[in-house]
Amino acid sequence: MSRTTFKKQVVIIMGAPGSGKGTQAELLADQFSLYYLETSKIIEAKMMNAKKGEFAVIDGKKYFLAEEKKKWQTGLLNSDPFVNYLMREKISEFFAKGESLLLAGSPRSIDQAKDLMPFLKKLYGIKNISVILLDVSAKESIFRNSHRKICELMRHPILFSKETINLKHCPLDGSKLLKRKKLDDPETVKIRLKTYKDITLPIIDYFKEQGISVKKINGSSAPAIVFKNILKALK
Ligand SMILES: [Zn+2]
Numbered sequence: 001m002s003r004t005t006f007k008k009q010v011v012i013i014m015g016a017p018g019s020g021k022g023t024q025a026e027l028l029a030d031q032f033s034l035y036y037l038e039t040s041k042i043i044e045a046k047m048m049n050a051k052k053g054e055f056a057v058i059d060g061k062k063y064f065l066a067e068e069k070k071k072w073q074t075g076l077l078n079s080d081p082f083v084n085y086l087m088r089e090k091i092s093e094f095f096a097k098g099e100s101l102l103l104a105g106s107p108r109s110i111d112q113a114k115d116l117m118p119f120l121k122k123l124y125g126i127k128n129i130s131v132i133l134l135d136v137s138a139k140e141s142i143f144r145n146s147h148r149k150i151c152e153l154m155r156h157p158i159l160f161s162k163e164t165i166n167l168k169h170c171p172l173d174g175s176k177l178l179k180r181k182k183l184d185d186p187e188t189v190k191i192r193l194k195t196y197k198d199i200t201l202p203i204i205d206y207f208k209e210q211g212i213s214v215k216k217i218n219g220s221s222a223p224a225i226v227f228k229n230i231l232k233a234l235k
Contacts, residue, residue, distance in 0.1 A: 009034075010124050011234070013104040014204065015134030017192045018144035019219040020226060022157045024134065025104040027227050032234075035099040039106035041155070042086050047072055058085045073182050075191035077108060077199065084115045091116075095123045113203045117210060131207050132230055134219035138193055145189040149177040159223065 011034060013021045022038070029036040050065035057063075063082045071078055087106060094101060101124075107113040120129060136144075147160035151170030158164050158177055168177060182188055207214050215233035219226055 007128060008098065008100050008124055009128040009130070010101045010103065010120055012106070012129070012131045013102070013134065014131060014200070015105075015219055016136055016138070016141045016196050017189060018141040018148065019134040019136045020144075020159075020223060021104040021134060023159065023223050024132075024226060024230060025102055027223075028230065029102050031231070032102075033100065034102035035094050036102045036104070037087075037090055037094065037106075038104050039083065039087060039108070042090060043068075043072060043078060043083065046086060056082065056085060058082065075183070075188040075195070077195060080109055080111045080115070083108070084112055087112075087116060088119060091119065091123070107203060109199045110202055110206055113206050117207075117212070121210075126211060129212050130234060131204070131212055131214040132233065133204060133214060133216045134226070135216055136219040140220055141193055142186060142189050145184050145192075146186045148184055149179055152176045152178055 009032075011028060011032070013025055013028070015021045025036050025038065028034060047065065047069045050069055052066070053064075054066075055062045055064045058081045061081070063079055068078050068082055077083075083106075091101065107116045117129075144160060149158045149160075149164075149167075150156060151158065151173060153170065153173050153175035156170055156172055158167060158170070169175065170177060204214055215230075217226060217229050217233060221229075
């Protein structure tokens with residue numbers, strides 16, 4: 001696939017857990033030379049490397065990593081100021097390098113959106129920000145998440161299908177395939193889904209109010225078809 005060069009831009013992919021954000025993000029990042037800034041990975045990296053008693057001071061308030069880790073592992077959202085802080089740190093870093101960005105699963109709440117969007121607008125300009133909303137049913141979301149595996153080495157997501165049901169190793173790097181304990185248990189997925197509906201979906205209205213382009217795409221189709229539809233929408 002040939003890479004397409006564009007002006008500096010930001011593409012934001014929104015969708016319920018299991019809507020295929022990760023897969024589409026990888027494909028898009030490659031096609032448009034976008035740097036894929038995945039909130040969950042940024043949070044995960046921070047959590048995995050959290051030292052005992054470690055905290056961040058944001059606006060004069062202490063955020064203990066152990067507390068944030070507990071929330072993260074039980075399907076609740078991390079504190080907004082904490083996530084905003086991690087995101088802005090990364091965004092500034094990549095803007096300074098002249099990179100275009102791709103965000104998947106971020107912002108996750110209205111407060112995060114209100115913190116992040118003016119920041120992104122100032123850096124990249126409103127005309128260079130596009131939002132893609134991947135639409136899947138709750139049933140589909142729960143099914144996909146409770147069957148999802150990721151690889152140990154690169155955390156590549158492996159979609160559930162007849163072809164992958166017996167797969168034990170990552171087809172890309174050969175590392176072991178794992179289930180994400182706790183995070184992808186059906187009960188945790190239900191909490192994540194409710195959180196998504198209550199807290200994340202209203203952000204779409206906020207984007208529209210702000211004059212940011214939002215394109216809704218059916219996420220239940222095969223990944224290749226979803227990708228084609230996204231490319232059409234971004235033209
Ligand atoms: Zn892999």
